[in-house]
Amino acid sequence: MLSHINRLPPKVLIYGGTGQAKILRVIVEHYGSIVSAVIDDTPGLPSPFPDVPIYEGWDGFKHWVKTQNRKKTGFLVAIGNPHGRVRLRLHEALVAEGLQAVTVAHPTAWIDKNAEVGEGSQILAGAKVLAETVIGKQCIINTNASVDHENILQAGVEAAPGATLCGLVEVGVNGWICAGSTVLPRISIGADAVVGAGAVVTEDVPDGVTVVGVPARPIGKHQAD
Ligand SMILES: CC(C)(COP(=O)(O)OP(=O)(O)OC[C@H]1O[C@@H](n2cnc3c(N)ncnc32)[C@H](O)[C@@H]1OP(=O)(O)O)[C@@H](O)C(=O)NCCC(=O)NCCS
Structure with a gap:
């Protein structure tokens, strides 16, 4: 396996709170990391996981990230196509906030x-x-x-x-x-x-x-x- 793949920091944020998040959590936990929060832009969306908090949109992310050790937090974007350009915009924005892009x-x-x-x-x-x-x-x-x-x-x-x-x-x-x-x-x-x-x-x-x-x-x- 290529060396940067499945190299996970202790905690991973998942941006996108639907089925893709569930698929990604299994992989994150298989490699010994934990999903510490979910962000989704949809108002009132329940968390896909009863044990993981969900925050709404970019404002929710900014509120949550204040309390985090950014160097030890990675992210995955759980938003499928046709929204690949949204994934790319979020990638740049989250890297700019000091989080690590995770490849799984x-x-x-x-x-x-x-x-x-x-x-x-x-x-x-x-x-x-x-x-x-x-x-x-x-x-x-x-x-x-x-x-x-x-x-x-x-x-x-x-x-x-x-x-x-x-x-x-x-x-x-x-x-x-x-x-x-x-x-x-x-x-x-x-x-x-x-x-x-x-x-x-x-x-x-x-x-x-x-x-x-x-x-x-x-x-x-x-x-x-
Ligand atoms: C190609 C696709 C994205 C088009 O969606 P859309 O632009 O909303 O198209 P519409 O549903 O309005 O359909 C337009 C026409 O194309 C036809 N059509 C749509 N998808 C088709 C397909 N895959 N094969 C054959 N005909 C299809 C529709 O029957 C409709 O025909 P009509 O005008 O004679 O009634 C969608 O139909 C599709 O194939 N989605 C699959 C998504 C997928 O793989 N998801 C995996 C997620 S992990």
Whole structure:
């Protein structure tokens, strides 16, 4: 496993209080650290964990962090795509506050030694990242996703559960390869583009375009947040 992965400080903050937080807590605790707080922007959202406090939004974070030893606190952003750009903004803001970006891989994930994984990325259960693939900052390689040889994923990309990226695929910033889809070799997926669940992508997808179906065809453009 690459040396910066699963190197956790004693406490970890999770930004985002829904299902992704539950998945990440299991990994954090497996490697001997604890989740000390959850932050979520949704007013009144209950904590996903009865034993961990939740604070609301950036103001809530600022209130909580006053009492913390920032050098001993890491963070994970538990917000999936299409909000990869939100993950990236929070990453920069939390690093600026003196917290450490944590990079995690589930104990059942496989990452080849000659692959690269960017800061703050999450490689989840059963996922594979193979030869010479480069994963950018704050990417999510979700449950059982397969990212084969020599792929290049820019920052904020998510490969959703069961997605398959064959070799030499490139994905732009905040690209979202949805559940169970397949991207054929040498295909380029643009920034903020979406590949719908179950699609098979046989042609390049421009920036911001959503494609669905087999073979994948465009259904429109959307606004990245
Ligand atoms: C691609 C996706 C994001 C599009 O969402 P959207 O922009 O809100 O699209 P809509 O739901 O408005 O659907 C637009 C049209 O495309 C069709 N469509 C949407 N997703 C489709 C898919 N994956 N495959 C085939 N057709 C699809 C809809 O049936 C609809 O068709 P219609 O206009 O004939 O009624 C979404 O459908 C999808 O595939 N989500 C999967 C999310 C995922 O993998 N999550 C994992 C989280 S860990």
